[in-house]
Amino acid sequence: MRSHHFLPHIADVRLKAEGDSLEELFTAALEGMNNLIKTSSCPAEKAEKELLKEKIEISSIDATSLLIDFLSEVLTYSQVNKAIYCKVKFEKLTNNFLSATIFGKKVDAFDEDIKAVTYHEAEIKKDKKGIFSTIIIFDI
């Protein structure tokens, strides 16, 4: 289970992401960011071999930083390759390290120019029901 929705922010974009596991949370956050970059851009399931692929490995000081660093890395690939990376397959995901493959497709244009994924207000919390959540602020 995972979800995301946007919340008000005075200058930039505030996203809340939730998931019933760390992996689901990270995926929800990715979906939220993609929705911001290009609304409704992610296709229904497509064969992995048809999509652009990038391998990512990141070490960070904690799970929250890892999430922000993950989104930053995907954002960079998005901007450099002019693509949206809708799908992620995690090979390993701990509180301090992830390795994953992201799958995407080229796009003609973006709806939003994200300057950066910030650490501001980001803090992964787990509630009594075991749901992970965090706020993420995108500098646009």
Place this chain on the structure above:
Amino acid sequence: MISKEILKKISPVLWEIPKNYRPDMKVPARFFASEQMLEDVFKDRSIEQLVNVTTLQGIVGPAYAMPDMHEGYGFPIGGVAATKFPDGIISPGGIGYDINCGVRLLKSKLTFNDIKDKLESLAREIYHCIPSGVGRGGKLKLSPEELNQLLKNGAHWMLQNGYAEPADIEHIESNGALPNADPDAVSGHAKKRGHDQVGTLGAGNHFAEVDIVEEIFDEKAAQAFGLHKNQITVLIHTGSRGLGHQVATDYIKMMMQVMPKYDIQLPDRELACVPFNSPEGTNYFNAMAAAANFAWCNRQMITQQVRQAWRKELGEAGGDLSLLYDVAHNIAKIETHEIEDKKEKVIIHRKGATRAFPPNHPEIPKEFQTVGQPVLIPGSMGTASYVLTGTQESMQASLGSTCHGAGRRMSRRAAKKAIHGKTLKAELEQKGICIRAGSIPGLAEEAPLAYKDIDDVVQVVHEAKIAKKVALLRPCAVIKG
């Protein structure tokens, strides 16, 4: 929770939060605002962020916020702070993700009457000549080696390669190039993000604008600046694009990882910092300088594109567009300031704040020595912008700094709900402002109602004497992504 009750009133436009407000404060916090602005000041976390800045290792003198302040990442936007050279910290959050976002003003020899019948076509041609909008690349395609040279040499590279006039260079802050720039300190990711973006506006609140000088407040300064009433000028606002954003992202991540070895603990991750003279601090400063050089090249390339559009639409009769000045409002510099009666070499962080050097300062062009450095303050789209001068008072009162713009007061979503882009366009056109925008929703996000009143912001800095009003500019054409 900070409230008005703890404030100490230094003057009608300057307030202080004393050092004893919080045990981790090393210095007081000061901010510029009128009494009427105080309500707004406490609506977001900018004051709390300013107090956080006062906890930074090596900070000297108060931390400051300008009257256009609002909540940012780490420092508030409008934040200024100095740390002791060489071992005080340097913090990317004190510069911002858009390194060397800044403004330049071009002067023409024309008045509004000279262009009013060609305004539409001129706006269309400028829009055509400057790539704008999300993800748009520019016309200048750089090889990796060329990019490295550009990062190293800044505006000088533009001159050497035919994209600048000699007179442009001395009219750019720091002559358009920070000498410590090191392309090797800029990551491959950053170079890939920025390699095709020289000469692009981007989106959001970045723009090019054709303005009329509507009012002159200081005849002597206006004359020194070459400004007169009804003169047509062009204002350009943009920064270091994806390259600068990536530099900031890279180094914030890196600094968070190494801070423990310097025994640095912070109230806010986004204040991530290291000692300036550490290897990481040196690398960041040198990468920041390279990104700053990139931004100056970006604004220079856009200038050439505007000149091209000018020539095409107006021909010989259009005359030249000369550069008055180019200022950075997200940058760190090494400067000498008098702090508590002592001359100190410091690392100045300006985030959403503009340098405002006084008359006779050696770093400003000769022709401005008698009046002070030009300060350019863009308003929101469709409202006034201002030209001011730096003052001696700013050196004492605000580390040689002043505001940078209007500051947002409404979210983008709320702005889009409050007014439709098409309605806004029609309203601005009715006021005689020609609009060329790549995104109608993007236009609504930048509606004047989403911003604080620029007149109020500038009046505060004028009253505080940290910059002096010279001229008011009114837009007649706005070009944005």
